Amino acid sequence: MFRHVELAPGVVQIQGPLGFCSTLVLGERRALLMDTMCGVGDLAGYVRQLTALPLIVCNSHGHFDHIGGNYQFESVWLPRLEYPAATLALTADARRDLACRLGKNGGFSIPESARVALVEQSGFDRFRPLEPGTQFDLGGVTAVAVALPGHTLGSTGLLLREKRILLSGDAMTPIMCLFFPDGAGLEIYKSTLCKAMALPMDFFVTAHHARLFPRSALDTFLACAEAVPTMRGLNFQHDIFPEYTGRLYIYQGENSGEEDFVALIGPDIPKNRKQREGRQDE
Template sequence: MDDLISSESAGEGLWRIHNAMGEVCYLVEGAREAALVDAMGGFGDLGALVAGLIGKKPVKVLLTHRHADHVGGAHWFSDVWADAREASCWDVCERYAHIVAEHAAKEGYAGASTPFGPRDGARPRVHTTAEGDVFDLGGRTLRVVGLPGHTSGSIGFLCPELKILFSGDAVTPIECLCFTESSSVQTYKETLGKLRGLPFERFWTGHHLHDFTKKDLDGFESAVDFVLAGDRGYAWHHGFIPDWEGTIHFVPNGVNDVDSCDFRAVITRGLPAPSKLRPRP
């Protein structure tokens, strides 16, 4: 297996899988079958890596939301499960995936011979799931929880036996609510409130090798309150995807390192209005 993607044990029958571009997915094994929560962007043969960890045991691929950095690797599998609002995303996802692939080649993350799911695999069959559905793996279960905000159909998967919520991009230190498919800031605030009532001890995101807990929700709620209080923010443009832009709100919590898990920012839809400069007297 190439070193572009790697796995690490996070407990018995539980793995974090991550790649050089900061994407993370999770493999949960039960007595009867396994579940892969998200699938990263597609670089490296994720199907082969998963088979190397669990052998021939069946695996269900469960997607938290539609974005290419979470579904590209699904092309290595025959079937996936997603919220109905996320299920018809493949044309857009594959277009963005190829933009990311071009960037990865320029930056030296991957070359022409690197396995890449959207190019070398096949589009999977999509099955829809919804809040309250339960995937029984045998001794471990994953319950679907609606977490709108990042996208209107974002979902998480709660494993009560492990007391872990796999939350995708629903709650992250830099929360992106800037996409056409994103929900409102108020809806995101309601999702944060919902998280407090769920029976988990840790939540694991799609881009961090770090546990978050309910204590971290205070900082996330402060960030969204800062936006709702009227902060104007600054124009934000993605580094290499041309139509990803919005207004970024840097939360003044004393943490200025964007790579810190304690940093807080929210990116909302639309660019801020230009500042009106007063004429000099």
Template sequence: MKKDEYSFTQVEPGVWHIVDYRKDSMYLVEGEREALLIDTGMGEGDLKALVNSITKKPTSVVITHAHWDHIMQADQFEKVYLNHRDLPIIELFKLKVPVQRFMDVSEGCVFNLGGRFLEVVEVPGHTPGSIVLIDRQSKLLFSGDAIGAGHTWMHLPGCLPLAVYLESLERLLQIDGFEKIYHGHLAESKVFDVQHLKDLIEAVRLVTEGKLVGQPYSFGNFEGLYVTHRSAVLVYDPNNVR
């Protein structure tokens, strides 16, 4: 796939999974009145034209977190929401995105698409402003990288301590509103269930308690350690546990 190409597949009623050349995942969720695009990936094509080919309804954008593979091409859309706690992440990685246009979105905000509601929950950890969106009626959660994508990356610059991340995940688990978890890199891993979230929580807990110690992680550009616990693979910075 070329850098300016996208592919898409309908994965649920009114939900399309869009993939760019790097296998970054975006989700277009359609209600009776409006649509919401979750993340904008890293592709260099006309993402807005693709979205308009899927739905004719007015479409806003919400970014789950401010990493480069989730936020590029956001400038093609008029209404873009981002938790402002992630603005320092944009500065940290020197991303060229229209920061001044990003409207803040926070815990408790609800996107009313007409007969379909997406509720924002903050899950600080992977980044300070990471959010997930829950469609309680359809039992779906859109997580970006807050629950990882097979390998949960907590070793990047700007990640919060594992102890903080653990609190975020435990709070999320208490929300009884989802069964399927659509994450930020679906082409690289399957749709998660609640058990995967429980496995990830246990992996983080074991590392924070010193009961599980990782091995060197060789994938990607950032050094870290990784552990495997049941279905979860956690990558972390041993100097950023507490």
């Protein structure tokens, strides 16, 4: 179910089913886990195989693929703005629906025991507020919470100060999703990119890739975001939640599997649609 790769000394990316990831940071005295994927499989047991250190668990935001495994841990730090989304995603009905969708739309076969665990362990509420500036001293590594709104309004990253690495969740990624109903919009995302560029970091980590991204990748992401209003884009539909649709703007590369691929999926704004149609008429 899980495998892992060490991205940098003491920074381990755990990969789970469907391309979801959690990042484990190992300090001298404590360890920290960023995000808990969708809740299928014994993530806590897997983490215990990697470290015996006392563990702090954080969620970057309230989406199902970041909070699903929370029930396996004592308490979890979550940005306060994300409480409503997380609470909604963790109801028994939402979990039953997710288990069904992962199988039907995600093509992922969930063991019956995991399906039962997903639903029976619903209603997780042992949250602690992760505010910008919250610090975790792991021993030799300090993780500092940084607000990174865009993907969602409350999206929060963790800057590993001594390592100069930022754990960004879904806030900055080569396939940037701004089409979910709780997305904060293109302008806020662009400001977040500018803010991230000024942070004292050399690399960042996303919740859907098992590699480090150099800080310079943010320049390309910003160029992509700035080009979006001039691009026509393609219709896009989420595979697990087909009711979420948007517009896919490919800035660089042709295949989402390629290393240089950079795209943004934004909402299909009626005004943009009109402009496109107008352009077609010309």
